[in-house]
Amino acid sequence: MAIRTLSLVITDETGDAPALRAAIAIAAREDAQIDLFCLGIEPVPLETVPMTSTPMMMEDWRLESLERAQALASWARAQVPAGIRARVEPVTAQSLGLATALSRTARFSDLLVTGRPYGPAHDPLAPIVAEALLFGTGGPVLVVPDHARTDWDRPFRRICVAWNDGDEALRAVRAALPFLKAAETVDIAIVDPPLHAHDRADPGGALGLWLARHGVQAEIAVLARTEPRVADVLARFCQERGAEALVMGAFGHSRLREALLGGTTRAMLAAVPLPLLMAH
Numbered sequence: 629m630a631i632r633t634l635s636l637v638i639t640d641e642t643g644d645a646p647a648l649r650a651a652i653a654i655a656a657r658e659d660a661q662i663d664l665f666c667l668g669i670e671p672v673p674l675e676t677v678p679m680t681s682t683p684m685m686m687e688d689w690r691l692e693s694l695e696r697a698q699a700l701a702s703w704a705r706a707q708v709p710a711g712i713r714a715r716v717e718p719v720t721a722q723s724l725g726l727a728t729a730l731s732r733t734a735r736f737s738d739l740l741v742t743g744r745p746y747g748p749a750h751d752p753l754a755p756i757v758a759e760a761l762l763f764g765t766g767g768p769v770l771v772v773p774d775h776a777r778t779d780w781d782r783p784f785r786r787i788c789v790a791w792n793d794g795d796e797a798l799r800a801v802r803a804a805l806p807f808l809k810a811a812e813t814v815d816i817a818i819v820d821p822p823l824h825a826h827d828r829a830d831p832g833g834a835l836g837l838w839l840a841r842h843g844v845q846a847e848i849a850v851l852a853r854t855e856p857r858v859a860d861v862l863a864r865f866c867q868e869r870g871a872e873a874l875v876m877g878a879f880g881h882s883r884l885r886e887a888l889l890g891g892t893t894r895a896m897l898a899a900v901p902l903p904l905l906m907a908h
Contacts, residue, residue, distance in 0.1 A: 631806055635663045635737035637730060637761070640751035641703050647743040647772040648707055653780030655712055662714040664704045665733055668697030669753065670722045693720040726756055731764025740769045746898040747774065758897065762878045763908050768803030771897060771904040783810035788871040789846070790862050791816050791832050796877025800907040801835065804875040805842060807905060814839065814846040815869050819861050820853040859895035866902055874900065878908040
């Protein structure tokens with residue numbers, strides 16, 4: 629599917645700057661529209677305000693979140709160069725139910741772009757935004773690391789696909805097809821396939837055949853789990869192969885309507901210094 633609309637939720641000027649630069653360059657390359665949602669959060673959920681609080685207090689909180697959203701929108705508009713089709717929208721939301729609100733706001737997109745959600749200097753809202761996009765929109769999410777490539781105006785030349793024969797991994801590969809078709813080399817990495825895997829006799833073979841029908845010639849590598857974490861095995865393989873991006877499924881489960889990431893997904897988001905193209 630061609631990329632016609634990219635979306636980015638902005639909560640912090642510093643933390644979201646790499647993702648915004650990437651989104652702008654991809655939009656220019658693909659002749660696509662960018663939707664920028666600049667988020668201001670009301671300090672406390674209105675549902676929890678004591679009955680004795682005055683309407684004036686609640687109005688102050690609302691205005692504070694609106695001013696923050698408008699300030700982010702002014703900053704975002706200044707970053708978008710002339711010739712890029714961009715819609716910059718200030719958005720306010722309460723902290724209670726924020727993930728659901730973000731999912732509804734950003735779901736009409738061909739590619740959602742976000743910054744790395746974990747790190748010592750990251751905005752506290754970053755994990756909420758990333759999980760809302762990954763688990764609530766149904767769309768592909770490009771996670772941009774802090775110190776990412778600067779030449780986003782060209783496609784990834786070498787991409788690695790983390791494959792485990794699961795539904796999430798297949799959705800991620802389907803979502804990544806525009807990137808895979810534009811790449812010069814694609815590697816399919818399979819870490820320690822289980823004995824009960826459907827493709828145990830030919831790991832990754834069916835995926836490789838399907839990709840070949842789309843014009844993507846992929847090399848398959850079956851990797852031993854030589855590190856405690858699968859994320860570390862994949863990170864080392866990507867480094868050895870010179871991969872510029874990693875495609876993988878996002879794993880998680882719901883608890884009290886909040887998305888909780890699986891161990892490998894969280895580890896990849898926290899540690900791997902590559903752009904990640906993910907889907908759930």
